[in-house]
Amino acid sequence: MKEIDLKKFPDERGYFGEFGGRFVPETLVEPLLRLEEAYKKYKEDESFKEEYNYYLKNYVGRPTPLYFAKNLSKKLKAKIYFKREDLCHTGAHKINNAIGQALLAKYMGKKRLIAETGAGQHGVATATVAALFGFKCTVYMGEEDCKRQKMNVLRMRLLGAEVVPVKVGSKTLKEAINEALRDWVSNPEDSYYLLGSVVGPHPYPMIVRDFQRIIGDEAKKQILEIEGRMPDYLVASVGGGSNSIGLFYPFLEEKVKIIGVEGGGRGLESGFHSASINFRRIGVLHGAKMYLIQDENGNVAPTHSISAGLDYPGVGPEHSFLAKIGRVKYDLATDEVALKGFYALSELEGIIPALESAHAIGYVIEHRDSFPEDEPLIIINLSGRGDKDLGIIYGYLEGENG
Ligand SMILES: *Cc1c(COP(=O)(O)O)cnc(C)c1O
Numbered sequence: 001m002k003e004i005d006l007k008k009f010p011d012e013r014g015y016f017g018e019f020g021g022r023f024v025p026e027t028l029v030e031p032l033l034r035l036e037e038a039y040k041k042y043k044e045d046e047s048f049k050e051e052y053n054y055y056l057k058n059y060v061g062r063p064t065p066l067y068f069a070k071n072l073s074k075k076l077k078a079k080i081y082f083k084r085e086d087l088c089h090t091g092a093h094k095i096n097n098a099i100g101q102a103l104l105a106k107y108m109g110k111k112r113l114i115a116e117t118g119a120g121q122h123g124v125a126t127a128t129v130a131a132l133f134g135f136k137c138t139v140y141m142g143e144e145d146c147k148r149q150k151m152n153v154l155r156m157r158l159l160g161a162e163v164v165p166v167k168v169g170s171k172t173l174k175e176a177i178n179e180a181l182r183d184w185v186s187n188p189e190d191s192y193y194l195l196g197s198v199v200g201p202h203p204y205p206m207i208v209r210d211f212q213r214i215i216g217d218e219a220k221k222q223i224l225e226i227e228g229r230m231p232d233y234l235v236a237s238v239g240g241g242s243n244s245i246g247l248f249y250p251f252l253e254e255k256v257k258i259i260g261v262e263g264g265g266r267g268l269e270s271g272f273h274s275a276s277i278n279f280r281r282i283g284v285l286h287g288a289k290m291y292l293i294q295d296e297n298g299n300v301a302p303t304h305s306i307s308a309g310l311d312y313p314g315v316g317p318e319h320s321f322l323a324k325i326g327r328v329k330y331d332l333a334t335d336e337v338a339l340k341g342f343y344a345l346s347e348l349e350g351i352i353p354a355l356e357s358a359h360a361i362g363y364v365i366e367h368r369d370s371f372p373e374d375e376p377l378i379i380i381n382l383s384g385r386g387d388k389d390l391g392i393i394y395g396y397l398e399g400e401n402g
Contacts, residue, residue: 014202120152197240201287212246
């Protein structure tokens with residue numbers, strides 16, 4: 001294979017190979033161009049960088065530890081480290097991006113943040129930074145999701161955000177995104193649209209990646225300090241793809257094997273999954289070209305995952321590209337395998353992981369034989385803590401017992 005300079009993407013038109021781009025209505029082109037221009041400017045601005053790092057350190061609690069999981073390592077005859085994003089303020093990696101984009105909004109002179117949310121995690125991160133920096137905040141959330149995730153609705157309201165239940169269509173994330181975009185089209189001057197993963201039209205996949213790469217930058221430094229060498233493997237869960245690209249990006253040019261784990265639901269054949277890359281069909285969703293779960297007519301098809309954060313029909317364009325050129329391997333973990341990972345980490349290490357992260361853990365346990373025999377050095381991204389998922393686990397245990 002010809003050497004490809006992986007650091008030069010996206011190109012000027014916002015493409016990662018054939019993926020990405022800016023498939024949006026005319027009215028959004030101008031705001032997106034202005035956002036790109038502002039981002040390029042402030043990215044190099046000393047006071048912007050200083051402020052971003054200040055809040056990561058003093059508010060989020062960075063750097064997060066790279067923790068050697070000695071009990072799990074012993075059991076698997078491997079050296080396993082966890083990047084502890086679960087220890088970030090608000091309990092997951094999403095805050096890294098929310099802080100970065102909220103600062104960008106501040107430097108751009110915006111007064112209000114708009115966001116969409118599925119299960120509520122990104123909504124909570126956005127409401128948090130809105131409170132911190134004194135923005136007004138509106139979060140669109142499907143009415144069904146509001147019912148399923150009452151505690152996150154309460155959190156957002158406590159943080160001062162207005163939560164707007166979306167009552168059209170399937171009343172879930174897809175419609176919430178449409179409503180958020182509609183709001184932004186009507187208020188492009190005073191409002192900033194804060195996207196939560198490496199998806200959407202250019203320049204969002206680039207911006208979110210750059211604000212999440214702190215995960216990989218820290219991990220690289222830490223593993224060199226602790227082990228004196230690069231890891232053999234990186235493993236992370238892939239929903240839209242922000243925690244995984246955050247860990248992977250600084251290692252793309254190193255001799256490190258990289259595995260992204262998608263939500264396998266009840267298995268690829270069952271039709272109940274959210275494994276976009278493994279589904280192997282390309283389409284356009286939310287302004288970008290990517291691997292996309294769809295029916296025979298090209299309509300977005302329903303998805304399923306035990307973990308709300310992985311339950312998205314698309315995947316970031318950069319992941320789509322890395323899959324296509326074979327730099328990163330994308331596999332999946334079923335709900336059942338994720339639960340194995342969830343229990344294993346809880347029982348062996350005293351850490352209750354988010355169900356999203358449990359996919360990466362379960363994958364390594366389930367596929368131990370496909371890794372080298374002799375103590376492979378593996379970094380797993382522990383993207384979040386599991387407190388938010390206890391209700392789901394409770395439901396499963398009730399089902400098992402009753
Ligand atoms: C939202 C979320 C994910 C999935 O989103 P990505 O953009 O793929 O990272 C994974 N883990 C946790 C804890 C989340 O909250």
